[in-house]
Amino acid sequence: MEKKFVANKAVIVNQQGKILMLRDAGHADHQNLKGELSFPGGRMDHDETPYEALAREIEEETGLTAEHLTIGRPFHVRRWGVGGDVVNEPIIGIFYLCFLKGDPEIRLSQEHNEIAWIDPKQPLPAELQTDSMKLLMASFQDQTGSVQVADEEIKAREGFGLIQLFTGNGKGKTTAALGEVMRVVGAGKRAAVIFFDKGGEHYMERAVLEKLGVPWFAFGRDRIDPVTGRFDFTITDEDRRLGVEGLAKAKALVESDIYDLLVLDEVNSSTDLGILRTEDVLVLLDTKPDRTELVLTGRNAPQAFLDRAHLVTEMRLRKHYFYSGVKAREGLDY
Structure with a gap:
């Protein structure tokens, strides 16, 4: 029987307009994700609302709470799979636009070992040059009105x-x-x-x-x-x-x-x-x-x-x- 999961993800934007991403430490069942950048967030439990699940995951992974950020509406949906198995164990990812208040300290959990701030106005780093990430960034630009610079070479x-x-x-x-x-x-x-x-x-x-x-x-x-x-x-x-x-x-x-x-x-x-x-x-x-x-x-x-x-x-x-x-x-x- 097909298992389905819902993952709520936070696209957190700071006051400089940059987006927070976390590098996976590869612990436990995340060994295949070691070194990869991802957005804060995770799976929703059966007794949680989407916003409750997202707030919990954000606090667990970054130490940020409601006093530190505003969670907005979802703006993008994507499908992937547990261990890459999109057919038998699909995950429906829902991405929410969130905004930091001030400059709070970010405290990482054991799941992650590095913070990265991505500038949406600049071309994506090579490791993020995937079709799914490009689609997400296009949705982000639609929502925020941000414009990416064309090319530093010109x-x-x-x-x-x-x-x-x-x-x-x-x-x-x-x-x-x-x-x-x-x-x-x-x-x-x-x-x-x-x-x-x-x-x-x-x-x-x-x-x-x-x-x-x-x-x-x-x-x-x-x-x-x-x-x-x-x-x-x-x-x-x-x-x-x-x-x-x-x-x-x-x-x-x-x-x-x-x-x-x-x-x-x-x-x-x-x-x-x-x-x-x-x-x-x-x-x-x-x-x-x-x-x-x-x-x-x-x-x-x-x-x-x-x-x-x-x-x-x-x-x-x-x-x-x-x-x-x-x-x-x-x-x-x-």
């Missing part, structure tokens, strides 16, 4: 050559990218646009690009049925073939080294849908000329793209007229 850099990424389930990703194109052209620079998974003649922005002298290239089937007007969501071998062609064109444009800005529209979603392979897109990102600016758009951006981008903006859907029955409008939505 500090005080000027000119083109960075990677911008627009993602999320809200409207405005392609629109934002096209706004960058307008600025580039206005500055007397050269831009080009690759449209992935956008075949057909339904996109009014292309007429404007032609008037601006911006070359564009579309790779994808026309997904809108000319008779019914319905959208075809299937992913076919033809989609993948056209995606490969589009990426080859993007590489050719980048290697020509004549464009200051290249927009890869819907490259995020095309990769997420399996039209493009993540590793193939990464080759382009990692080998582009130092002076070429790239703009990536589309929802569900792969983590590897987010890691490489110097600017990440997530469009969040809060309200949309589509759900009131308003259909996509020419000149506004396409």
